[in-house]
Amino acid sequence: MIELHDLTKRHGRTLAVDRLSFRVPQGVVTGFLGPNGAGKSTTMRMILDLDRPTGGRVTIDGRRYGQLSEPLKYIGALLEAKAVHPGRTARDHLLWLAQSNRIPERRVDEALALVGLTPVARKRARGFSLGMGQRLGIASALLGDPEIVMFDEPVNGLDPEGILWIRNLMKRLAAEGRTVFVSSHLMSEMAVTADHLVVIGRGRLLADLPMPEFIKRNSRSAVRMRTPQPERLLDVLAVAGLRHEPGPDGSYEVVGGDLAALGDLAAAHGVVLHELSPQQASLEEAFMQMTADSVEYHAGDGPGRDAAGAPGTWAAGRQQHSNAQPAAAARQEEN
Amino acid sequence: MASFPAILRSEWTKIRSVRSTIWTLALTFVVTVGLGALLSLLTNNNFTEFRRNVQTPFDATSTAFAGIRLGELAIIVFGVLAIGNEYSSGLIRVTLAAVPQRGTLLTGKAVVLGALALVVSVVTAFITFFTGQALLGSHSTTLGEPHVLRAVFGAALYLTMLCLFSAGVTAMLRNQTLALGVLVPFFFLLSPILSVVPKVKTLAHYFPDYAGSRMLLVFEEQGQPYGPWAGFAICLAWTLAALVGGALVLKSRDA
Structure with missing residues (x-):
């Protein structure tokens, strides 16, 4: 060994x-x-x-x-x-x-x-x-x-x-x-x-x-929903107790949601949908996200420095998904 | 610990399985014998003309060895390539992964390299001597004359030590192109030129090639700084220093 x-x-x-x-x-x-x-x-x-x-x-x-x-x-x-x-x-x-x-x-x-x-x-x-x-x-x-x-x-x-x-x-x-x-x-x-x-x-x-553990933690599947009535949609999702994240172009993503059930839910409450689509983040994206974070820790020299290492921290890091992108963009501007 | 005989076998396989070994060693032989033969023939045919106004006794041995200063370049190249080719190809990492005991490894390399160089040098020296004497006719000498046998063996040791010295320098520089670029001009130009420049020559007389070449002298030269055995000792010291330096670099640096 x-x-x-x-x-x-x-x-x-x-x-x-x-x-x-x-x-x-x-x-x-x-x-x-x-x-x-x-x-x-x-x-x-x-x-x-x-x-x-x-x-x-x-x-x-x-x-x-x-x-x-x-x-x-x-x-x-x-x-x-x-x-x-x-x-x-x-x-x-x-x-x-x-x-x-x-x-x-x-x-x-x-x-x-x-x-x-x-x-x-x-x-x-x-x-x-x-x-x-x-x-x-x-x-x-x-x-x-x-x-x-x-x-x-x-x-x-x-x-x-x-x-x-x-x-x-x-x-x-x-x-x-x-x-x-x-x-x-x-x-x-x-x-x-x-x-x-x-x-x-x-x-x-x-x-x-x-590897199976890595896949389980990182193969993120979500349903993307886009609507002209975002407030109504968010209310419906909140009532149904579904967690959601902001997606691109004003859409919302329900992590781990079921496509048909979400479609039915929207119809039942009369919410107009312009998009209802399954999203699958690849392991490649998960890996790039993970290593991008590591670059971030070093560039920022911030308090997150010691967070890298233990397997569990990745799950926490993933929650920052939406935050990581603006940070990456900001870094590019600095360059 | 890796077995030393295993390292020797392995290094022997390495050295015999590349063409540069054959070429450089064959060139050492051909150049040393050939140029010596040519000079001997010319000397014999124009003896009175060549010897006019020369007071020193005629040295038939050194006439036969006239080609050694060029022949030595080939065996220097052999020594450089035998060590240096591992660095140019990344092979050194494969070698050290197989034999992590770096000092033992370099010792094994030096033993194989030195043994092969010695065999080729002894054969070259004797054939050079006999060919030269055959062509010198009535001016020739024999192995039975004083100091002649020592001079012939001296020529063989001289070539072997220069080869090992070059191998050690290459192990220190870790780059065969650089090693050739340093050693060839040094032995071919710098050292011969400096050894005749007033004042500087006092220093140049302690260079490995000048020191080693004292072993080839049959007659004492006027104003020579030291004798053949001192020359041997100085040349040997250079050789060992280069090999030890090579081992220290190999042991201390990341591969």
Whole structure:
């Protein structure tokens, strides 16, 4: 299991990773989500002891990465797609990696077969496409048959077929009982692969919760109603005990409301409706809203600073939905 | 802890699986032997003309090794590329993820690199010597003459140490283009020029290449600052300093 405790990385005056603490649960796919520059890659490099933390610590099965003997047998990582010598063949690339950790040579051919690179095993990496380079990187991550695999933005720049292949691979690895930790800046990608979600923004933890829980909290459905008689509508809604929020263009949104029941309600009280429509906020919107808030906390340096972190705060943050937009607009004007 | 023999095997696979290894080492051999042979042949054919007004004894060994100042550039490039290519491709992060013990890793790299460079250098030195002597005809010398065998081995050690020195400098600079840009002009232009400039040469005589090249001398030169073994020690000190510096940088910096 990967555990982070107050992990911090400072580059000069900027905090790339800010007191990050979470655990990557075993045997599932954990999505590590955040906008570009949120600190995902820096965190992953610190897990592998490539970058040294300014503060805090990170352990793998209770030990620091540098204390692992033959680490490729515990944790396999793909950080960059084409981190290979262009003049070396795919097979030789995997061979030296295997030898460094005393992994039997037959694993080299198994890993090549697993990612479908057997036909180009003896070709130099110079001629590889991005997708092939990505497959070779994944082969090196899987070489030691590790319990934990870690991929940094594995679908970046891939064609649809490559994306599908990586999704299925990650699900298969988790089904085999392995721990999969994968970063992405795309919520849509995580929605279809991840079982658990860790969201960071500006190096800080924003959410750490199972995917179904995230969906439950964030897939907001609402019914939008627009009327030339807003006062009557609001009275009717108040009498019926339905909570509502202001929507765009003078409309109202009833969160969790039933479309037909609201239509009947309006008709029964003779309220004229110009619009009655279902609204579904996507997870992508929820994610963008969440990370926009994190940007806000930092830009404003206000009292909300410490609110980020615990999973519960997101639910509270969502209530501020309508407030967040004017704040974002104001920030743009400042720029 | 990672097993050291495993690191050696792994680094050997790395070094033998790229073409630049073959090219740079082959070039070291061809240039050193070839230029030495050419100079030996020319010297033999024009001996009286070349030696007119020269008082010092004729050094058949250094004539055969006339090409080493160019040949050394190829083995310097070999040393730079062997370390530096990991930085240009991002491979260094893959390597350090596999072997997080950075000091042990660089030691393993230096052992493999040094062993290969030494083998190639010894072969190059002896073939250069014998080819040169064959072409010098009646002016040639033999390994049995005083200091000649030491000079031939000295040439091999000289090439090996310059290769390792360059590898250490590259590990410090963490960039092969920069390392080549510093080392090649230094060894090809700066050091040879400075070593003949009055006053400055006192300093330049302690540069690694000048010091190392003292090992190749069979006859004592007039006003030479120190002998061949002191030269060996100075060159070795530079080499070890560069490697230790490289290890310190590798250990302290984020990859």
